[in-house]
Amino acid sequence: MHIATISSEMVPFAKTGGLADVCGALPAALEQIGCKCSCFLPAYRQVMRSGMRIESTDITFTVYLAGNHVACRLLKSHYPGSNVDVYLIDQPRYFDRDGLYAGPQGEYKDNCERFSFFCRSVVEAIDRLNLDIDIVHCHDWQAGLVPAYVRTRFGHYPWMQRAKTIMTIHNLAYQGRFWHLDMPLTGLDWRYFNHQQMEFHGDLNLMKTGIVFADNVSTVSPTYAKEITEPGLGCGLEDILKGRGEHLVGIVNGVDYQKWDPQIDSHLSQCYSAADWETGKAACKKALQAELGMTLAPDAPLIGIVSRLADQKGWDLIIPVLERWVANRDVQWAVLGTGDPRYEEQLQALASQRPDKLGARFEFSETLAHQIEAGSDMFLMPSRYEPCGLNQLYSLKYGCVPLVHTTGGLADTVLDSSEENVSKSVANGFHFNDYSQDGLESVLNRAIDTYSFNRDRWRQIVINGMQADWSWKHSASEYMKLFRYTMDGQLRGA
Numbered sequence: 305m306h307i308a309t310i311s312s313e314m315v316p317f318a319k320t321g322g323l324a325d326v327c328g329a330l331p332a333a334l335e336q337i338g339c340k341c342s343c344f345l346p347a348y349r350q351v352m353r354s355g356m357r358i359e360s361t362d363i364t365f366t367v368y369l370a371g372n373h374v375a376c377r378l379l380k381s382h383y384p385g386s387n388v389d390v391y392l393i394d395q396p397r398y399f400d401r402d403g404l405y406a407g408p409q410g411e412y413k414d415n416c417e418r419f420s421f422f423c424r425s426v427v428e429a430i431d432r433l434n435l436d437i438d439i440v441h442c443h444d445w446q447a448g449l450v451p452a453y454v455r456t457r458f459g460h461y462p463w464m465q466r467a468k469t470i471m472t473i474h475n476l477a478y479q480g481r482f483w484h485l486d487m488p489l490t491g492l493d494w495r496y497f498n499h500q501q502m503e504f505h506g507d508l509n510l511m512k513t514g515i516v517f518a519d520n521v522s523t524v525s526p527t528y529a530k531e532i533t534e535p536g537l538g539c540g541l542e543d544i545l546k547g548r549g550e551h552l553v554g555i556v557n558g559v560d561y562q563k564w565d566p567q568i569d570s571h572l573s574q575c576y577s578a579a580d581w582e583t584g585k586a587a588c589k590k591a592l593q594a595e596l597g598m599t600l601a602p603d604a605p606l607i608g609i610v611s612r613l614a615d616q617k618g619w620d621l622i623i624p625v626l627e628r629w630v631a632n633r634d635v636q637w638a639v640l641g642t643g644d645p646r647y648e649e650q651l652q653a654l655a656s657q658r659p660d661k662l663g664a665r666f667e668f669s670e671t672l673a674h675q676i677e678a679g680s681d682m683f684l685m686p687s688r689y690e691p692c693g694l695n696q697l698y699s700l701k702y703g704c705v706p707l708v709h710t711t712g713g714l715a716d717t718v719l720d721s722s723e724e725n726v727s728k729s730v731a732n733g734f735h736f737n738d739y740s741q742d743g744l745e746s747v748l749n750r751a752i753d754t755y756s757f758n759r760d761r762w763r764q765i766v767i768n769g770m771q772a773d774w775s776w777k778h779s780a781s782e783y784m785k786l787f788r789y790t791m792d793g794q795l796r797g798a
Contacts, residue, residue: 305787307334309343309439310426311420312446313404316348316384317392318350320404322557322694323474326524327443329560330783332386333776337784342466343451346418347379348404356381358392363432367424369417370488376425376434391433393425409678410432415480416508420489420510427569427625429650431461439787442470445480447471451492451503455517460490468790471518473511475691476532476539480510504540512541520790521552525690525713529554537689544634555783558573562700564674571674573676580771581703584762585678592679593670598636606788607635608680608704610695612675613643613651613666614671618686618709623650623746630658635752637727639664640657677702682751686736686744690746696733705755706760707747716776721754722766732769 310463313319315328331341345351352358362773363378379392393399398418398575405411405459427450443449449471453459486508487497497503504511515521523529531537532545545552562568566584567577573591573691576584586602593600611617629635639651639662648666655664665672677683683699685708692713696706700717708714718733734754 305338305438305784305791306340306342307336307442307787308426308430309341309443310423310433310440310447310450311343311345311443312422314343314345314383316340317390318343318348318404322692324443324558325560325694326474327774328383329558330780331381331388332470333780334581334626334783335386335388336777337780341388342433342437343383343388343390344374344429344680345390346399346422347392349401350400350404351392352400356384357601360644361391363429365425365428367421367428367766368491369421369424372423374499376421376428378429379703389561391429393422393429393505394709395421395425395754398422398491406693407524413586416486416510417489418468419446419480419510420449420486420491423447423453423482424452424491425672427453427459427461427464430463431459435463438791439465439469442471444472444474445478445509445514447512448480448510448512449492451488451514451517451519452492452496455684456492456496463739468519470523470786470790473515473521473523473532473691476511476523476537476541478562479504479512481507481539484508484599512544515541515544515548519551520786521548522786523554525556526554527688527715528691529573530758531689531712554613554716554779554784555779555786556774557694557697557717558779559694559697559701561701564677564701566678566702569674569678570623572678573675576678576703578703578714581766581770584630585681585703588675588678589681590679592638592675593636595675596638596665597659598638598663599660601634601636602637604634605682605755606680607707608638608676608699609684610676611639611641611685613641613647616688616745617643618688619644619647621686621739623686625741625744625748626654626662629748630654630661635661635748637662637664638680638787640667640672640676642666642668653765658682658787677704680704681755682707684748685714686739687711687714688739693717697774700732700772702775703766703770705751705765705769706753708733708735709739709743710735710737719768721750721761726761726764729764731765731767732772733765765788780783 311327403492574587720735
C-alpha cells in the first residue's frame with residue numbers, strides 16, 4: 305500500500321509542535337510494517353537550512369492561482385534511517401520566510417494563498433511523479449484542501465480515480481479560517497462555498513473542508529474523537545463531526561523509544577530499567593534537585609511539569625495551588641516551559657521565595673525535559689483539554705507517575721489508581737474529573753498519600769507504566785486497519 309502524507313511540518317526538516325513529530329515518525333513506522341510512504345511538505349527556509357541532504361528532481365511546473373501563474377520546483381530528500389521519500393514544494397515567495405506560519409508581526413496575512421498553493425502543488429506533483437497512491441493522508445487545516453481536490457476530481461488527474469483520503473485532526477482549535485473572498489485561491493467552484501461544505505459563519509474554513517470531503521476522518525485519541533462531537537471542544541464543527549458517524553475514529557500517537565527510553569537515554573546521570581528503577585530514579589532525582597538549586601531531599605515528593613505556560617495546559621489551576629503548596633507542604637516542583645509572561649512572572653516570584661522547593665526554567669531544553677521525567681516522582685498534566693498528549697507517555701516509560709485531568713488522550717492512556725484498577729494490576733496514574741482547584745488538589749493528595757504511605761502500591765503503579773507499549777509500531781498498526789477499511793469502502797473502527 306502506497307501512502308502519501310501531506311503535512312505542513314515534519315521532523316527533522318521543520319517543526320513548531322507535535323504535528324512535526326507525528327508526521328516524521330508515523331511514515332517511518334508504516335514503512336516498517338510494509339507500506340511505501342511518500343511525504344510532501346513546503347520547502348521552508350527552516351527546511352533548506354536543516355542540514356538534511358536535499359536534491360533536485362528536475363520537475364518544475366506552474367500553478368494557476370487566482371489569475372496568476374506561480375512557478376513551483378520539486379525537491380527531494382529522505383527521512384533519516386528509512387526509505388521514506390520526502391518531496392519539498394519549493395516557491396521562495398511563499399516559503400522562504402523566518403517562520404512557518406507567522407512572523408514577528410503575527411500570522412502571515414497570505415496563509416490562505418500559501419497553503420492553497422501548497423495543496424494545489426501536491427496534487428500536481430503526485431501526477432508528475434507518476435505515483436500510484438492508495439491513501440492520501442492529510443494533516444490539519446494546512447492540508448485540508450487536498451481531500452476536496454481528490455473528491456471533486458480537481459484537475460482530472462488519473463491517480464485520483466483510485467486514491468482515498470483521510471483527514472487527521474491534531475487540534476481542532478486551529479481551523480484555518482479565512483475571508484470568504486479568498487475562495488478563488490482554492491481553485492474550487494463557488495458552489496462548494498456553502499454551510500454543508502466549505503463555509504463557516506461567513507468565512508472559508510480549510511479544516512472543515514478536509515473533514516467534509518475526506519473519505520474518513522481520524523484524530524489523535526478515542527476520547528478526543530468523542531469530545532469534538534460535542535459543543536465546546538467541537539469548536540463549532542461538532543455537528544459536522546457528529547455527522548461523520550463511524551467515519552470518525554481516534555488513534556493515539558506513538559512514542560519514539562529510540563529517543564525516550566531511560567535504559568539508553570544519554571541525557572541522564574544514570575540510566576535505569578523497570579528492574580532497577582528505584583536506584584536509577586533516586587540518582588536522577590538527586591541530579592535534578594542539584595541542577596535546579598533545590599534542597600537535596602530524597603524522600604520529598606518531586607512533581608515535574610514540562611508544559612507551554614497557557615490556560616489550556618491548566619496553569620489557571622496550577623498557579624494558585626502552587627502558591628499554597630510552596631508555602632505549606634513538603635513537596636518539591638520542577639517546572640520547564642515558556643508561554644504567557646504573566647505565568648512566567650508568577651513562577652519566577654515563587655521560585656525566588658522558595659528556591660528549596662521550586663525550580664523553574666523558562667526555555668526549551670531537550671536535556672532538561674528528559675531529566676525532569678527521570679528525576680521526578682510524578683508528572684502533572686491538568687490540561688483543560690488535550691487531544692493526545694505525549695508527556696504522559698514519556699512519563700509512563702520513565703517511571704514518573706502521571707497525574708492528569710480526565711480528558712482526550714490523557715483519559716485513554718492513563719488508568720486511574722482506583723481500587724478496581726489496582727486489583728486488576730492495570731493502574732498507572734491518577735485522574736481528576738472536576739476541572740477546578742479542588743479537583744487538582746484532590747489528585748495531588750491522593751498521589752502523595754500513596755507515594756508516602758503505600759509504597760508497595762506505588763511500586764506496582766510505576767511498573768505498570770514502565771512496561772506498557774506506546775511505540776509507533778502499535779499506532780502504525782492501528783492506522784493500517786484504518787487504511788485497509790478505507791480502501792475497502794467500509795470502516796469497522798480502528
